[in-house]
Amino acid sequence: MSRSASCLGQRCLLASIPAFALFALAFSLPSLAPGGAFAQSTEFQRSYIEPFPRGDRYRVLVVGDSLADGLWSGLYRAFQEDANMEVINKSKASSGFVRIDSYDWSKEIDDILKDETYQMVVVMFGANDDQAIRSGKDYLKPGTDAWAGAYGQRVEAFVKKLRAKNLAVYWVGLPIMRSPDESNEAEDLNEVYREKSFINGAKFIDTWSGFTDESGRYSAFGPDMSGQVRRLRDDDGVHFTTRGYLKLAHFPEKEIRRDLSLAKLERNIPLAGSEDEQAKVMGRVVSPGKSLLQSHQNTEAPSAETGDQAQAQAQPQGQAEPQEAQPQGQAQGEAQDAPRAAEGETSEPAKPEIQQSKVGEVDVIRPVISATTLEAAQTLTPQGAAASLPDSENISSDLPGGLTALASISGVNDPSVASSKSRLPLTQRPYYKVLIKGEQLKPKAGRADDFTWPRS
Numbered sequence: 001m002s003r004s005a006s007c008l009g010q011r012c013l014l015a016s017i018p019a020f021a022l023f024a025l026a027f028s029l030p031s032l033a034p035g036g037a038f039a040q041s042t043e044f045q046r047s048y049i050e051p052f053p054r055g056d057r058y059r060v061l062v063v064g065d066s067l068a069d070g071l072w073s074g075l076y077r078a079f080q081e082d083a084n085m086e087v088i089n090k091s092k093a094s095s096g097f098v099r100i101d102s103y104d105w106s107k108e109i110d111d112i113l114k115d116e117t118y119q120m121v122v123v124m125f126g127a128n129d130d131q132a133i134r135s136g137k138d139y140l141k142p143g144t145d146a147w148a149g150a151y152g153q154r155v156e157a158f159v160k161k162l163r164a165k166n167l168a169v170y171w172v173g174l175p176i177m178r179s180p181d182e183s184n185e186a187e188d189l190n191e192v193y194r195e196k197s198f199i200n201g202a203k204f205i206d207t208w209s210g211f212t213d214e215s216g217r218y219s220a221f222g223p224d225m226s227g228q229v230r231r232l233r234d235d236d237g238v239h240f241t242t243r244g245y246l247k248l249a250h251f252p253e254k255e256i257r258r259d260l261s262l263a264k265l266e267r268n269i270p271l272a273g274s275e276d277e278q279a280k281v282m283g284r285v286v287s288p289g290k291s292l293l294q295s296h297q298n299t300e301a302p303s304a305e306t307g308d309q310a311q312a313q314a315q316p317q318g319q320a321e322p323q324e325a326q327p328q329g330q331a332q333g334e335a336q337d338a339p340r341a342a343e344g345e346t347s348e349p350a351k352p353e354i355q356q357s358k359v360g361e362v363d364v365i366r367p368v369i370s371a372t373t374l375e376a377a378q379t380l381t382p383q384g385a386a387a388s389l390p391d392s393e394n395i396s397s398d399l400p401g402g403l404t405a406l407a408s409i410s411g412v413n414d415p416s417v418a419s420s421k422s423r424l425p426l427t428q429r430p431y432y433k434v435l436i437k438g439e440q441l442k443p444k445a446g447r448a449d450d451f452t453w454p455r456s
Contacts, residue, residue: 047263048203049168049256050119058260059086059117061167063109064124066093070240071124071172074249088118096129097154106157113165121162122252123202124172126189127238130182143188152192159200168259169202170252175211176218178237183218205251211244225250 049058060079062072068091079085090112095103132139133150140147162169171193174186190208197204211232213219220233224243232244240248356365399405433439443449 047266048259049263050166051263051266053119054117057084057086058119059088060120060122060256061112061116061118062087062089062091062122062124063105063112064091065095065127066091067127067174067239068122068124068172069093070245071122071249071252073242074245074247075122075253077246078249078253088116094128096125096127097151097158098129098131098133100154101134106154106161109158109161113161113167118165118167120168120170120256122170122172123158123162124174126174126186126193129189130185142185148188148192152196155192156196156200159196159202163201168256169197170205170255171197171202172205172248172252173207175207175248178218178220178233182238203255205255207248207251210247210251222247 053059060075062068062075064071069089072087072089072091076087076089079087092103092105092108095105097105100106129151130142132141133147134140135146135150140150159169159171173190173193177183177186190206194204194206196202209216211219211222213222218233218237220231220237221229222232224230224232225246230243231241232247233240234244354365354367356363430441434441443451445452
């Protein structure tokens with residue numbers, strides 16, 4: 001088959017439209033938007049692959065011609081160590097989208113998907129489609145616009161059926177061929193596969209550059225999966241060797257594993273629960289009509305009224321809240337009479353107040369910390385090295401124009417302050433002399449900035 005000088009009808013139309021107009025057209029027409037044909041019939045999911053397969057096991061369907069049969073062998077070996085992956089071969093040699101009288105994939109795929117459940121489909125065609133397509137009484141010649149239009153309609157109908165079942169479709173493109181004419185035909189077919197995959201939500205896997213030499217030409221030899229240069233193509237210049245099919249399968253394998261990782265991320269659903277369940281875990285009760293955030297804010301910043309109520313609840317049971325402050329003398333007298341009243345009786349130590357809270361299903365019991373203890377803890381001074389550090393000091397300097405420059409210098413960053421116990425006056429400290437007065441400090445003898453002569 002000789003390659004026609006005229007381009008594909010679909011490609012010529014796309015090439016004549018500007019890029020921005022094509023972008024707007026793709027999202028304004030439902031038939032051109034990715035996934036537009038099946039968006040109404042499938043459930044929304046973020047990952048391309050179904051995140052919750054039946055039985056927690058992914059089943060990969062491989063369909064196509066003789067190239068797909070060898071591709072299945074490579075995918076089977078690539079996923080054979082994964083117990084949650086199953087690769088099923090449903091390819092048919094000497095088949096395609098041209099001779100539908102001998103094997104019609106549009107009908108056969110309905111029977112295949114009806115009996116079993118799959119999550120992914122790997123497709124590869126093109127080895128037998130270099131034939132004329134019958135259209136009524138006429139035959140459409142390969143390489144013409146009419147042939148490309150009829151062939152593209154069959155490919156698109158096939159992809160739509162797969163995507164209507166919510167399957168992740170990976171269409172593997174044809175590699176470079178040894179014959180220049182066959183390579184040109186493979187490029188034309190790849191353009192159809194790429195366009196129909198993009199429009200209908202399938203992923204096109206480009207394999208062309210994986211089997212070329214450094215100059216981009218056909219080469220039967222190349223690095224295999226181990227990095228060794230081996231023979232990858234068969235004698236016919238179309239099919240592959242065993243190592244070649246393993247390398248060919250590596251292209252869809254990378255994309256499948258990437259999508260599987262995204263699907264597993266979608267399976268990690270947050271288990272925090274509803275707001276009521278989160279409130280139980282955090283030990284708070286959310287009132288009806290109020291969100292958990294509002295309840296948390298009210299707990300962190302209580303009003304004056306709620307603060308008084310909390311203080312009243314923190315007091316021991318049976319002890320009334322004092323209404324008025326008693327005189328100091330009266331209070332001291334009552335304190336002196338208390339031991340006398342207890343003489344002759346066995347005194348029992350005061351029981352600490354207990355606070356009980358619930359975290360989930362666990363009861364947590366702990367003593368109540370009074371407000372006086374909390375206030376005393378806030379006024380405690382730091383001990384150790386932190387207590388001996390001096391406070392920061394402010395330095396002011398008058399600037400021209402009636403402005404004043406203020407700077408705060410902490411003693412922690414001042415070596416002269418942190419290393420010496422005796423604190424020098426501010427005007428005698430090194431940073432004040434250098435930064436404020438602009439004086440030059442006298443260098444130490446033998447230091448790099450000591451330029452005195454003669455040197456000792």
